[in-house]
Amino acid sequence: MTVADEYAVVTKDLRKTYRTARGTRVAVDSLSLRVPVGGVHGFLGPNGSGKTTTIRMLLGLVRADAGRIRIFGHHVPEALPEVVGRVGAIVESPKFLPSFSGRRSLTLLADAIDAPTGRVDEVLEATALRERADDAFSAYSLGMKQRLAIAATLLKRPDLLIFDEPTNGLDPAGIHEIRTTMRRLADEGRTVLVSSHILAEVEQVADTVSIVGRGRLLATGTVAEVIGDRGGAVRVGVPDPARAAQVLAAAGLTVRPDGDRLLVEGEREPGRITWLLAQQNLWVHELTPVRAGLEGVFLELTQGTSLGAPPPDGDAPPGGAAAPSSAAAGGAR
Numbered sequence: 380m381t382v383a384d385e386y387a388v389v390t391k392d393l394r395k396t397y398r399t400a401r402g403t404r405v406a407v408d409s410l411s412l413r414v415p416v417g418g419v420h421g422f423l424g425p426n427g428s429g430k431t432t433t434i435r436m437l438l439g440l441v442r443a444d445a446g447r448i449r450i451f452g453h454h455v456p457e458a459l460p461e462v463v464g465r466v467g468a469i470v471e472s473p474k475f476l477p478s479f480s481g482r483r484s485l486t487l488l489a490d491a492i493d494a495p496t497g498r499v500d501e502v503l504e505a506t507a508l509r510e511r512a513d514d515a516f517s518a519y520s521l522g523m524k525q526r527l528a529i530a531a532t533l534l535k536r537p538d539l540l541i542f543d544e545p546t547n548g549l550d551p552a553g554i555h556e557i558r559t560t561m562r563r564l565a566d567e568g569r570t571v572l573v574s575s576h577i578l579a580e581v582e583q584v585a586d587t588v589s590i591v592g593r594g595r596l597l598a599t600g601t602v603a604e605v606i607g608d609r610g611g612a613v614r615v616g617v618p619d620p621a622r623a624a625q626v627l628a629a630a631g632l633t634v635r636p637d638g639d640r641l642l643v644e645g646e647r648e649p650g651r652i653t654w655l656l657a658q659q660n661l662w663v664h665e666l667t668p669v670r671a672g673l674e675g676v677f678l679e680l681t682q683g684t685s686l687g688a689p690p691p692d693g694d695a696p697p698g699g700a701a702a703p704s705s706a707a708a709g710g711a712r
Protein backbone atom coordinates (compact mmCIF):
# COMPACT_ATOMS: atom_id res chain seq x y z
CA MET A 380 0.00 0.00 0.00
CA THR A 381 1.46 3.40 -0.95
CA VAL A 382 1.39 6.52 1.21
CA ALA A 383 -1.16 7.94 -1.26
CA ASP A 384 -3.49 4.97 -0.62
CA GLU A 385 -3.07 5.14 3.11
CA TYR A 386 -3.21 8.88 3.73
CA ALA A 387 -5.53 11.46 2.25
CA VAL A 388 -3.33 14.31 3.46
CA VAL A 389 0.34 14.33 4.33
CA THR A 390 2.25 17.45 5.28
CA LYS A 391 5.96 17.52 5.99
CA ASP A 392 7.67 20.31 7.92
CA LEU A 393 5.10 22.85 6.88
CA ARG A 394 5.85 26.42 7.88
CA LYS A 395 4.09 29.73 7.49
CA THR A 396 5.17 33.08 8.89
CA TYR A 397 3.08 36.23 8.64
CA ARG A 398 4.45 39.75 8.64
CA THR A 399 2.83 41.87 11.33
CA ALA A 400 3.23 45.46 12.52
CA ARG A 401 5.49 44.11 15.29
CA GLY A 402 7.64 41.98 13.03
CA THR A 403 6.90 38.39 12.04
CA ARG A 404 4.61 35.79 13.54
CA VAL A 405 5.09 32.07 13.08
CA ALA A 406 1.60 30.69 12.47
CA VAL A 407 2.61 27.15 11.45
CA ASP A 408 5.92 25.65 12.48
CA SER A 409 7.47 22.42 11.13
CA LEU A 410 4.03 20.82 10.99
CA SER A 411 3.97 17.21 9.79
CA LEU A 412 0.45 15.80 9.61
CA ARG A 413 -0.91 12.47 8.42
CA VAL A 414 -4.63 12.16 7.82
CA PRO A 415 -5.60 8.53 7.13
CA VAL A 416 -7.94 7.74 4.22
CA GLY A 417 -11.49 7.16 5.52
CA GLY A 418 -12.78 8.31 8.89
CA VAL A 419 -12.94 11.58 10.75
CA HIS A 420 -9.66 13.28 11.64
CA GLY A 421 -9.94 15.98 14.30
CA PHE A 422 -7.47 18.83 13.84
CA LEU A 423 -7.47 20.32 17.30
CA GLY A 424 -5.87 23.29 18.94
CA PRO A 425 -6.65 26.48 20.85
CA ASN A 426 -7.51 29.72 19.06
CA GLY A 427 -4.60 31.02 17.04
CA SER A 428 -2.73 27.71 16.95
CA GLY A 429 -2.50 27.71 13.15
CA LYS A 430 -5.40 25.47 12.14
CA THR A 431 -6.99 27.86 9.64
CA THR A 432 -3.62 28.77 8.16
CA THR A 433 -2.83 25.06 7.67
CA ILE A 434 -6.20 24.38 6.06
CA ARG A 435 -5.74 27.37 3.76
CA MET A 436 -2.36 26.00 2.72
CA LEU A 437 -3.94 22.60 1.96
CA LEU A 438 -6.44 24.34 -0.28
CA GLY A 439 -3.85 26.47 -2.05
CA LEU A 440 -5.33 29.68 -0.58
CA VAL A 441 -2.14 30.55 1.32
CA ARG A 442 1.36 29.72 0.17
CA ALA A 443 3.63 27.88 2.62
CA ASP A 444 7.07 29.35 3.31
CA ALA A 445 8.54 25.87 3.55
CA GLY A 446 7.55 22.22 3.67
CA ARG A 447 5.54 19.89 1.48
CA ILE A 448 1.87 18.98 1.13
CA ARG A 449 0.43 15.93 -0.57
CA ILE A 450 -3.27 15.28 -1.03
CA PHE A 451 -4.03 11.75 -2.27
CA GLY A 452 -0.39 11.61 -3.30
CA HIS A 453 -0.50 14.82 -5.41
CA HIS A 454 1.80 17.68 -4.49
CA VAL A 455 -0.14 20.79 -3.50
CA PRO A 456 -0.41 23.52 -4.65
CA GLU A 457 1.42 22.45 -7.86
CA ALA A 458 -0.95 19.57 -8.71
CA LEU A 459 -4.07 21.15 -7.20
CA PRO A 460 -6.00 21.03 -10.49
CA GLU A 461 -5.65 17.23 -10.53
CA VAL A 462 -6.95 16.81 -7.02
CA VAL A 463 -9.39 19.67 -6.55
CA GLY A 464 -12.33 17.64 -7.86
CA ARG A 465 -11.84 15.18 -5.01
CA VAL A 466 -11.82 17.84 -2.28
CA GLY A 467 -14.75 19.72 -0.77
CA ALA A 468 -14.13 22.40 1.84
CA ILE A 469 -15.92 24.86 4.06
CA VAL A 470 -13.58 27.50 5.43
CA GLU A 471 -15.97 30.40 5.97
CA SER A 472 -19.55 30.98 7.04
CA PRO A 473 -21.80 29.67 4.29
CA LYS A 474 -23.19 32.28 1.92
CA PHE A 475 -26.30 31.65 -0.18
CA LEU A 476 -28.93 33.99 -1.56
CA PRO A 477 -31.29 34.61 1.38
CA SER A 478 -34.51 34.42 -0.62
CA PHE A 479 -33.57 31.21 -2.47
CA SER A 480 -34.59 27.86 -1.03
CA GLY A 481 -31.89 25.32 -0.22
CA ARG A 482 -33.09 23.19 -3.11
CA ARG A 483 -32.95 26.08 -5.58
CA SER A 484 -29.40 27.06 -4.57
CA LEU A 485 -28.23 23.45 -4.79
CA THR A 486 -29.91 22.95 -8.19
CA LEU A 487 -28.13 26.03 -9.59
CA LEU A 488 -24.81 24.80 -8.21
CA ALA A 489 -25.42 21.28 -9.57
CA ASP A 490 -26.11 22.79 -13.03
CA ALA A 491 -22.92 24.84 -12.82
CA ILE A 492 -20.76 21.77 -12.22
CA ASP A 493 -22.79 19.44 -14.49
CA ALA A 494 -23.86 17.23 -11.60
CA PRO A 495 -26.98 15.16 -12.32
CA THR A 496 -30.15 16.79 -10.94
CA GLY A 497 -30.91 13.69 -8.84
CA ARG A 498 -27.76 14.46 -6.89
CA VAL A 499 -29.54 17.40 -5.23
CA ASP A 500 -31.99 15.08 -3.48
CA GLU A 501 -29.17 12.77 -2.44
CA VAL A 502 -27.16 15.55 -0.78
CA LEU A 503 -30.29 16.98 0.87
CA GLU A 504 -30.89 13.51 2.30
CA ALA A 505 -27.26 13.10 3.39
CA THR A 506 -27.44 16.35 5.36
CA ALA A 507 -30.94 15.76 6.75
CA LEU A 508 -32.31 18.84 4.98
CA ARG A 509 -34.92 17.22 2.78
CA GLU A 510 -37.91 18.31 4.84
CA ARG A 511 -36.82 21.95 4.83
CA ALA A 512 -35.40 21.95 1.28
CA ASP A 513 -38.05 24.31 -0.05
CA ASP A 514 -37.79 26.91 2.73
CA ALA A 515 -35.87 30.13 2.09
CA PHE A 516 -32.23 30.14 3.22
CA SER A 517 -33.04 33.16 5.43
CA ALA A 518 -35.44 30.98 7.44
CA TYR A 519 -32.79 28.34 8.19
CA SER A 520 -31.15 27.96 11.58
CA LEU A 521 -27.36 28.40 11.75
CA GLY A 522 -26.96 24.62 11.84
CA MET A 523 -29.14 24.20 8.76
CA LYS A 524 -27.15 26.89 6.94
CA GLN A 525 -23.97 25.03 7.79
CA ARG A 526 -25.48 21.74 6.59
CA LEU A 527 -26.57 23.37 3.34
CA ALA A 528 -22.94 24.39 2.82
CA ILE A 529 -21.92 20.78 3.43
CA ALA A 530 -24.63 19.64 0.98
CA ALA A 531 -23.17 22.01 -1.64
CA THR A 532 -19.67 20.55 -1.21
CA LEU A 533 -21.11 17.03 -1.56
CA LEU A 534 -22.58 17.71 -5.00
CA LYS A 535 -19.33 16.74 -6.71
CA ARG A 536 -18.89 13.60 -4.52
CA PRO A 537 -15.59 14.59 -2.92
CA ASP A 538 -13.40 11.93 -1.31
CA LEU A 539 -11.96 14.42 1.17
CA LEU A 540 -14.01 16.97 3.09
CA ILE A 541 -12.24 19.75 4.97
CA PHE A 542 -14.28 21.68 7.54
CA ASP A 543 -12.78 24.60 9.46
CA GLU A 544 -14.62 24.95 12.79
CA PRO A 545 -17.98 23.88 11.32
CA THR A 546 -19.75 24.04 14.67
CA ASN A 547 -18.79 27.64 15.51
CA GLY A 548 -21.80 29.47 16.86
CA LEU A 549 -24.09 26.43 16.83
CA ASP A 550 -26.29 25.32 19.73
CA PRO A 551 -25.93 21.76 21.10
CA ALA A 552 -28.60 20.43 18.72
CA GLY A 553 -26.84 22.02 15.73
CA ILE A 554 -23.48 20.62 16.88
CA HIS A 555 -25.03 17.18 17.20
CA GLU A 556 -26.44 17.37 13.66
CA ILE A 557 -23.08 18.38 12.16
CA ARG A 558 -21.37 15.61 14.10
CA THR A 559 -23.89 13.06 12.83
CA THR A 560 -23.41 14.33 9.27
CA MET A 561 -19.62 14.02 9.55
CA ARG A 562 -19.93 10.48 10.93
CA ARG A 563 -22.26 9.48 8.11
CA LEU A 564 -19.84 10.84 5.49
CA ALA A 565 -16.93 8.95 7.05
CA ASP A 566 -19.00 5.76 7.24
CA GLU A 567 -19.56 6.08 3.47
CA GLY A 568 -15.77 5.82 3.08
CA ARG A 569 -14.95 9.51 2.76
CA THR A 570 -12.23 11.29 4.71
CA VAL A 571 -13.35 14.18 6.90
CA LEU A 572 -10.73 16.59 8.22
CA VAL A 573 -12.37 18.85 10.79
CA SER A 574 -10.74 21.58 12.84
CA SER A 575 -11.97 22.66 16.23
CA HIS A 576 -10.81 24.39 19.37
CA ILE A 577 -13.53 22.65 21.38
CA LEU A 578 -12.55 19.10 22.10
CA ALA A 579 -15.91 17.82 23.23
CA GLU A 580 -17.34 18.63 19.80
CA VAL A 581 -14.92 16.33 18.03
CA GLU A 582 -13.88 13.73 20.59
CA GLN A 583 -17.02 11.64 20.13
CA VAL A 584 -16.83 11.55 16.35
CA ALA A 585 -13.10 11.54 15.53
CA ASP A 586 -11.30 8.31 14.69
CA THR A 587 -7.90 10.00 14.74
CA VAL A 588 -6.70 13.41 15.92
CA SER A 589 -3.79 15.79 15.59
CA ILE A 590 -3.38 18.29 18.42
CA VAL A 591 -1.52 21.53 17.67
CA GLY A 592 -0.37 24.44 19.79
CA ARG A 593 1.39 27.55 18.50
CA GLY A 594 1.62 26.04 15.04
CA ARG A 595 3.35 22.85 16.19
CA LEU A 596 2.19 19.27 16.41
CA LEU A 597 1.82 18.20 20.04
CA ALA A 598 0.27 14.76 19.64
CA THR A 599 -1.27 12.61 16.94
CA GLY A 600 -2.84 9.19 16.56
CA THR A 601 -6.12 7.47 17.30
CA VAL A 602 -8.09 9.01 20.15
CA ALA A 603 -7.24 5.95 22.28
CA GLU A 604 -3.54 6.27 21.47
CA VAL A 605 -3.40 9.96 22.28
CA ILE A 606 -5.18 9.42 25.57
CA GLY A 607 -3.23 6.21 26.26
CA ASP A 608 0.11 7.91 25.62
CA ARG A 609 -0.58 10.26 28.48
CA GLY A 610 -1.02 7.34 30.85
CA GLY A 611 -4.17 8.06 32.79
CA ALA A 612 -4.33 7.09 36.45
CA VAL A 613 -5.38 4.23 38.68
CA ARG A 614 -7.65 4.64 41.71
CA VAL A 615 -6.38 2.47 44.56
CA GLY A 616 -8.36 1.44 47.64
CA VAL A 617 -6.21 0.11 50.46
CA PRO A 618 -6.70 -0.03 54.28
CA ASP A 619 -3.75 2.27 55.15
CA PRO A 620 -3.66 4.90 52.39
CA ALA A 621 -0.97 7.01 54.05
CA ARG A 622 1.52 4.15 54.26
CA ALA A 623 0.54 2.91 50.79
CA ALA A 624 1.21 6.39 49.40
CA GLN A 625 4.73 6.29 50.89
CA VAL A 626 5.41 2.86 49.37
CA LEU A 627 4.21 3.89 45.92
CA ALA A 628 6.00 7.25 46.00
CA ALA A 629 9.22 5.45 46.97
CA ALA A 630 8.73 3.31 43.83
CA GLY A 631 8.72 6.50 41.76
CA LEU A 632 4.96 6.84 41.19
CA THR A 633 2.96 10.04 41.53
CA VAL A 634 0.34 9.63 44.26
CA ARG A 635 -2.52 11.96 45.16
CA PRO A 636 -5.24 11.48 47.78
CA ASP A 637 -8.73 10.92 46.34
CA GLY A 638 -11.17 10.85 49.28
CA ASP A 639 -10.30 7.67 51.16
CA ARG A 640 -8.61 6.30 48.02
CA LEU A 641 -5.36 7.14 46.22
CA LEU A 642 -4.92 8.27 42.62
CA VAL A 643 -1.72 6.82 41.24
CA GLU A 644 -0.16 8.14 38.03
CA GLY A 645 2.79 6.97 36.01
CA GLU A 646 2.23 3.20 36.12
CA ARG A 647 1.19 1.58 32.83
CA GLU A 648 0.86 -1.85 34.45
CA PRO A 649 -1.69 -1.55 37.32
CA GLY A 650 -0.84 -5.08 38.52
CA ARG A 651 2.53 -3.77 39.67
CA ILE A 652 0.76 -1.47 42.13
CA THR A 653 -0.88 -4.51 43.77
CA TRP A 654 2.49 -6.27 43.84
CA LEU A 655 4.34 -3.28 45.37
CA LEU A 656 1.73 -2.92 48.11
CA ALA A 657 1.30 -6.65 48.80
CA GLN A 658 5.03 -6.89 49.47
CA GLN A 659 4.41 -4.51 52.39
CA ASN A 660 1.34 -6.44 53.57
CA LEU A 661 -0.96 -3.76 52.19
CA TRP A 662 -3.84 -5.59 50.52
CA VAL A 663 -5.59 -3.71 47.73
CA HIS A 664 -9.40 -3.88 47.70
CA GLU A 665 -9.91 -1.55 44.75
CA LEU A 666 -7.87 -0.98 41.60
CA THR A 667 -9.76 1.06 38.99
CA PRO A 668 -8.17 2.53 35.86
CA VAL A 669 -9.22 6.19 35.46
CA ARG A 670 -8.87 7.10 31.79
CA ALA A 671 -7.83 10.65 31.04
CA GLY A 672 -10.43 12.11 28.65
CA LEU A 673 -9.17 13.67 25.44
CA GLU A 674 -10.23 16.97 27.00
CA GLY A 675 -7.78 16.49 29.87
CA VAL A 676 -4.99 15.51 27.49
CA PHE A 677 -5.77 18.48 25.26
CA LEU A 678 -5.69 20.94 28.16
CA GLU A 679 -2.48 19.43 29.49
CA LEU A 680 -0.79 19.55 26.08
CA THR A 681 -1.94 22.99 25.06
CA GLN A 682 -1.55 24.69 28.43
CA GLY A 683 -0.07 28.13 27.82
CA THR A 684 -0.41 27.83 24.05
CA SER A 685 -3.68 29.74 23.68
CA LEU A 686 -3.72 33.23 22.27
CA GLY A 687 -4.43 34.75 25.67
CA ALA A 688 -1.26 33.30 27.14
CA PRO A 689 1.94 35.34 26.92
CA PRO A 690 3.97 33.98 24.01
CA PRO A 691 7.14 32.21 25.07
CA ASP A 692 8.92 33.62 22.02
CA GLY A 693 6.84 36.69 21.18
CA ASP A 694 6.88 38.25 17.76
CA ALA A 695 10.33 38.31 16.32
CA PRO A 696 11.68 41.74 15.39
CA PRO A 697 11.47 42.66 11.69
CA GLY A 698 14.02 40.69 9.73
CA GLY A 699 14.84 38.46 12.70
CA ALA A 700 14.08 34.76 12.91
CA ALA A 701 11.28 33.76 15.25
CA ALA A 702 12.38 31.25 17.87
CA PRO A 703 10.43 27.99 17.88
CA SER A 704 7.78 27.75 20.55
CA SER A 705 9.05 26.30 23.80
CA ALA A 706 5.50 25.33 24.69
CA ALA A 707 5.46 22.66 22.00
CA ALA A 708 7.00 19.97 24.13
CA GLY A 709 6.86 16.23 23.54
CA GLY A 710 3.97 14.03 22.58
CA ALA A 711 4.39 14.23 18.81
CA ARG A 712 5.16 11.03 17.01
Ligand SMILES: Nc1ncnc2c1ncn2[C@@H]1O[C@H](COP(=O)(O)OP(=O)(O)OP(=O)(O)O)[C@@H](O)[C@H]1O
Nearest residue numbers: 397398404406425426427428429430431432433576
Ligand atom coordinates in the same frame (compact mmCIF):
# COMPACT_ATOMS: atom_id res chain seq x y z
N1 LIG B 1 -3.28 37.23 7.58
C1 LIG B 1 -2.62 37.19 8.74
N2 LIG B 1 -1.71 38.13 9.06
C2 LIG B 1 -1.03 38.09 10.22
N3 LIG B 1 -1.19 37.13 11.17
C3 LIG B 1 -2.09 36.17 10.91
C4 LIG B 1 -2.86 36.15 9.70
N4 LIG B 1 -3.68 35.07 9.73
C5 LIG B 1 -3.44 34.44 10.91
N5 LIG B 1 -2.50 35.10 11.61
C6 LIG B 1 -1.94 34.71 12.91
O1 LIG B 1 -1.40 33.41 12.80
C7 LIG B 1 -1.67 32.65 13.96
C8 LIG B 1 -2.47 31.41 13.58
O2 LIG B 1 -3.78 31.82 13.16
P1 LIG B 1 -4.87 30.80 12.59
O3 LIG B 1 -6.07 31.60 12.21
O4 LIG B 1 -4.24 29.96 11.55
O5 LIG B 1 -5.16 29.91 13.88
P2 LIG B 1 -6.43 29.04 14.25
O6 LIG B 1 -5.89 27.89 15.03
O7 LIG B 1 -7.22 28.75 13.05
O8 LIG B 1 -7.23 29.99 15.22
P3 LIG B 1 -8.82 30.18 15.39
O9 LIG B 1 -9.31 28.93 16.03
O10 LIG B 1 -8.90 31.37 16.28
O11 LIG B 1 -9.36 30.42 14.00
C9 LIG B 1 -2.41 33.58 14.91
O12 LIG B 1 -1.46 34.15 15.79
C10 LIG B 1 -2.99 34.63 13.99
O13 LIG B 1 -3.15 35.86 14.66
